[in-house]
Amino acid sequence: MFKLDASLPTALVVQIVGHVKALIDTQKLRAGAKLPSIRSFAETHGVSVSTVIDAYDRLVAEGYLVPRQNTGFYVRGFPQRASANVAGGAPDVRFDSLWMLHKSWENGAAGLNPGCGWLPEKWMDDDSLRRNLRAVSNQAGELLTGYGAPQGYLPLRRKIADLLHEHEVYAPPEQLLLTTGASHALGLLAQYLVKPGETVFVDEPGYSILLFHLQRFGANVVGVPWTPQGPNLAVLETLLQQHRPRALFTNPRLQNPTGASCSAATAHKLLQLAERHDFVVVEDDIYAELDPSARRSLASMDQLNRVVYVNSFSKTICASLRVGYIAGHPDLIDDLTQFKMMTGLTSCGLTERATYQILTEGRHRKHLKTLRERLHAAQQATRQQLADAGLELFSPDATPGMFVWARHPAHDDAAALSNEALNAGIFLAPGHLFFHDHRPSPWLRFNVGYSDDARLFEFLARA
Numbered sequence: 001m002f003k004l005d006a007s008l009p010t011a012l013v014v015q016i017v018g019h020v021k022a023l024i025d026t027q028k029l030r031a032g033a034k035l036p037s038i039r040s041f042a043e044t045h046g047v048s049v050s051t052v053i054d055a056y057d058r059l060v061a062e063g064y065l066v067p068r069q070n071t072g073f074y075v076r077g078f079p080q081r082a083s084a085n086v087a088g089g090a091p092d093v094r095f096d097s098l099w100m101l102h103k104s105w106e107n108g109a110a111g112l113n114p115g116c117g118w119l120p121e122k123w124m125d126d127d128s129l130r131r132n133l134r135a136v137s138n139q140a141g142e143l144l145t146g147y148g149a150p151q152g153y154l155p156l157r158r159k160i161a162d163l164l165h166e167h168e169v170y171a172p173p174e175q176l177l178l179t180t181g182a183s184h185a186l187g188l189l190a191q192y193l194v195k196p197g198e199t200v201f202v203d204e205p206g207y208s209i210l211l212f213h214l215q216r217f218g219a220n221v222v223g224v225p226w227t228p229q230g231p232n233l234a235v236l237e238t239l240l241q242q243h244r245p246r247a248l249f250t251n252p253r254l255q256n257p258t259g260a261s262c263s264a265a266t267a268h269k270l271l272q273l274a275e276r277h278d279f280v281v282v283e284d285d286i287y288a289e290l291d292p293s294a295r296r297s298l299a300s301m302d303q304l305n306r307v308v309y310v311n312s313f314s315k316t317i318c319a320s321l322r323v324g325y326i327a328g329h330p331d332l333i334d335d336l337t338q339f340k341m342m343t344g345l346t347s348c349g350l351t352e353r354a355t356y357q358i359l360t361e362g363r364h365r366k367h368l369k370t371l372r373e374r375l376h377a378a379q380q381a382t383r384q385q386l387a388d389a390g391l392e393l394f395s396p397d398a399t400p401g402m403f404v405w406a407r408h409p410a411h412d413d414a415a416a417l418s419n420e421a422l423n424a425g426i427f428l429a430p431g432h433l434f435f436h437d438h439r440p441s442p443w444l445r446f447n448v449g450y451s452d453d454a455r456l457f458e459f460l461a462r463a
Contacts (some may be wrong), residue, residue: 152178
């Protein structure tokens with residue numbers, strides 16, 4: 001079938017797996033073909049039986065082979081997939097939030113991905129991640145096989161309480177609930193706080209997955225327009241004369257997608273309105289550690305009386321760890337803990353311990369400083385290049401975070417421009433994704449961490 005080379009640094013098991021996969025992918029081994037028996041393969045290639053067993057087991061696990069009892073191993077049949085391309089280029093796609101997530105995570109979805117919502121892998125401290133994952137895996141006990149604690153790993157909750165205290169939010173570990181990322185936290189809160197038919201206010205534009213959660217649970221979603229200084233208070237006061245919202249979900253710092261932040265004056269007025277009109281404020285502060293300023297959170301002004309605080313480590317440590325948290329009133333956290341158990345038992349103790357290891361080893365603060373510096377430089381460069389390409393910027397001044405919100409003067413609906421970009425191998429995030437009613441919008445969200453390729457700005461200038 002092929003030759004193995006024991007002198008190579010690549011293990012023999014890996015060589016076998018790679019060769020067999022290549023034969024199947026090129027259809028030199030077709031669906032239903034039987035592979036040599038384990039003993040026959042070992043004799044033919046001069047390797048041990050255990051090596052062949054290991055290789056075949058890996059190929060089964062990856063879905064290339066199917067074992068049949070007493071008869072051997074066979075090539076698995078793969079259903080034919082329709083080609084993603086059609087004559088004349090990419091299909092006309094009406095972007096939606098779940099389609100965007102799926103495609104932007106899919107390998108090879110686009111050559112350039114300035115519309116994505118995470119930081120580049122190369123910006124993360126992967127050495128620290130690897131080292132601390134190894135350290136956690138070596139810990140004894142039920143860690144590798146048991147469930148996590150319902151409220152989350154206690155040492156990590158204590159560490160988060162210390163971090164919040166530094167930012168003038170006073171929440172003991174008992175007032176913290178760990179979640180599987182911020183999206184999980186927002187989903188829990190949406191389902192717990194809002195009954196079908198109740199009115200909820202949201203940032204407009206705002207976080208697309210949150211909008212999906214609220215609509216899925218039957219909420220009457222009402223958008224509060226955003227300005228470069230935060231929510232438009234005049235419009236908010238008018239809306240409060242028309243509606244009695246159960247809650248306002250807001251992302252007041254380095255907001256997704258606009259990149260703007262709520263000014264101190266706006267934040268104080270917002271909390272006064274919440275008190276006067278008796279609604280809960282859910283503060284999504286996921287970009288807090290990317291902000292070099294001393295800007296105060298709504299939670300620090302309110303001390304978790306009316307504000308429920310959400311954050312995560314996906315933007316600063318690693319998105320794949322999926323560790324977030326909710327800080328709130330003790331009664332709320334007790335109820336949410338029960339609700340979390342009913343909907344998903346516990347969050348992952350392994351990733352929570354790894355996050356704790358990273359936060360306490362001493363390198364994380366330096367890593368955050370480096371992230372902020374890179375974002376600052378990328379913000380300046382992206383804003384300048386977008387302006388040079390003829391786009392209008394939402395905020396007059398550079399912001400410290402990940403996003404720039406901009407519009408192309410030649411397009412009233414950025415969805416059409418985004419479809420055109422797909423033909424050029426560029427994945428954009430059109431504005432209608434960030435409105436609860438998906439209305440046509442001329443705006444686009446640009447991630448500064450992925451907006452450093454000249455092809456993007458050449459395309460925008462031509463469009």
